[in-house]
Amino acid sequence: MDYKKNEVLQYVAENDVKFIKLFFTDIFGSLKSLTIQPSLLQKAFEEGVSFDGSSVRGLLNIEKSDFFLVPDPTTLSVLPWRPQHGRVARLYCDILYPDGTPFEGDSRLILQRVVEKAEKLGFNVNIGTECEFYLFNLDESGHPTNIPHDTAGYCDLAPLDKGENIRRDIILNLEQMGIEPLTSHHESGPGQNEIDFKHNTAIKAADNFATFKTTVKTIASKSGLFATFMPKPLDNEAGSGLHINISLIKNGDNIFEKDSPESKAFMAGILKRIREITAFLNPMRQSYKRLGSFEAPRYVSWSSQNRSQLIRVPAASGDSVRIELRSPDPSCNQYTALALIIAAGLEGIEQKLELCPPKDVDLFKASATDITGLESLPLSLDEALILASSSTFVRRYIPECALNSFVSVKTQENDPLFGEF
Numbered sequence: 001m002d003y004k005k006n007e008v009l010q011y012v013a014e015n016d017v018k019f020i021k022l023f024f025t026d027i028f029g030s031l032k033s034l035t036i037q038p039s040l041l042q043k044a045f046e047e048g049v050s051f052d053g054s055s056v057r058g059l060l061n062i063e064k065s066d067f068f069l070v071p072d073p074t075t076l077s078v079l080p081w082r083p084q085h086g087r088v089a090r091l092y093c094d095i096l097y098p099d100g101t102p103f104e105g106d107s108r109l110i111l112q113r114v115v116e117k118a119e120k121l122g123f124n125v126n127i128g129t130e131c132e133f134y135l136f137n138l139d140e141s142g143h144p145t146n147i148p149h150d151t152a153g154y155c156d157l158a159p160l161d162k163g164e165n166i167r168r169d170i171i172l173n174l175e176q177m178g179i180e181p182l183t184s185h186h187e188s189g190p191g192q193n194e195i196d197f198k199h200n201t202a203i204k205a206a207d208n209f210a211t212f213k214t215t216v217k218t219i220a221s222k223s224g225l226f227a228t229f230m231p232k233p234l235d236n237e238a239g240s241g242l243h244i245n246i247s248l249i250k251n252g253d254n255i256f257e258k259d260s261p262e263s264k265a266f267m268a269g270i271l272k273r274i275r276e277i278t279a280f281l282n283p284m285r286q287s288y289k290r291l292g293s294f295e296a297p298r299y300v301s302w303s304s305q306n307r308s309q310l311i312r313v314p315a316a317s318g319d320s321v322r323i324e325l326r327s328p329d330p331s332c333n334q335y336t337a338l339a340l341i342i343a344a345g346l347e348g349i350e351q352k353l354e355l356c357p358p359k360d361v362d363l364f365k366a367s368a369t370d371i372t373g374l375e376s377l378p379l380s381l382d383e384a385l386i387l388a389s390s391s392t393f394v395r396r397y398i399p400e401c402a403l404n405s406f407v408s409v410k411t412q413e414n415d416p417l418f419g420e421f
Helices: 005-014 038-046 107-120 164-176 202-222 261-281 334-350 381-389 392-397 400-412
Strands: 017-025 031-036 049-052 066-071 087-096 124-138 144-148 181-186 192-197 225-228 242-250 323-325
Touching: 005 017, 005 038, 017 038, 017 066, 017 107, 031 038, 031 049, 031 202, 038 049, 038 066, 087 107, 087 202, 107 124, 107 202, 107 334, 107 392, 124 202, 124 334, 144 225, 164 181, 164 192, 164 202, 192 202, 202 225, 202 334, 242 261, 242 334, 261 323, 261 334, 261 381, 261 392, 261 400, 334 392, 381 400, 392 400
Parallel strands: 017 087
Antiparallel strands: 017 031, 049 066, 066 087, 124 144, 124 192, 124 225, 124 242, 181 192, 242 323
């Protein structure tokens, strides 16, 4: 349900909501929160709630530190794992300057502007996500270990699959927040799980993904476990991907179902720009250990159904026809990642790009002849950052302040410690 401002105020007053968490995301994809009392909610909608931007990594320097959070009323949800007496609700927010103008480095705004561009071109974008994550045991002091929660494999059942009840609790909590998972199962790695979601608008899919990650970590912690979305937490096991399913609706029709020239051009646009945007899809150094192994793509290619490819067209019918981009991982900022992916596809449509022939071979068993002429995805984060920083395409959609901050921090930092992500 999409609430309006007056409906949010009424809901809060009538449903024993005593705390409202204002959510926003930094340029690196970390979810942040500021909590207000109900008495401040009306003012938050009208004027925003101030916070110190200089204390948020990668936002702006101390000379421009004052920002305001303005809640999006359509994102109201009660957090079901918190006490039902004195309830806690959350709202996603837009970031504004003190004069009320939008902060150009707000990653949610970056995605909103790309969605608006798609709409001007006559397209509605639907996004469905498939996200993998690992569950690890805690030690006696409650600190994460590198011991997986179980040793089960792909689609195993309990008792081998010890994550079954955790996934159940995650899904039940998500459903209470209006998020609709479709499937869930144990993945191929020990302690690795996957939950897939029904398609939604790009903004809602991005908001829901942030909620999903918070829910997974919260439920895992309540169950005495540690959940991580690191792309390669175990060197010799499968990495965790964030597979992004995309469909475009034009005049009520799914252009991928119609196999239209525009659908091919959209795919060609993504293939053209993928190397330049990879730093935003795979932002950790260990992201590049995942690419090229355990069905994670290495080359810029596409195919129908073949899981070794960067883009595949899954077997489906009707509204379910879509393309699946398989390179991103869940450590990314989903707002900027989706913005760049969609923008690349739209550029392909605008330029009427020709789609290259499919590579209908298993690229993990391919011969030298099979990969001749194929470009590789960046081999390291440093290479990806160089491509991003020199890309006129990326600079068209990621404001200079955000891009410079992202590249500067990512160039200098190492991956977080095992138990931090």
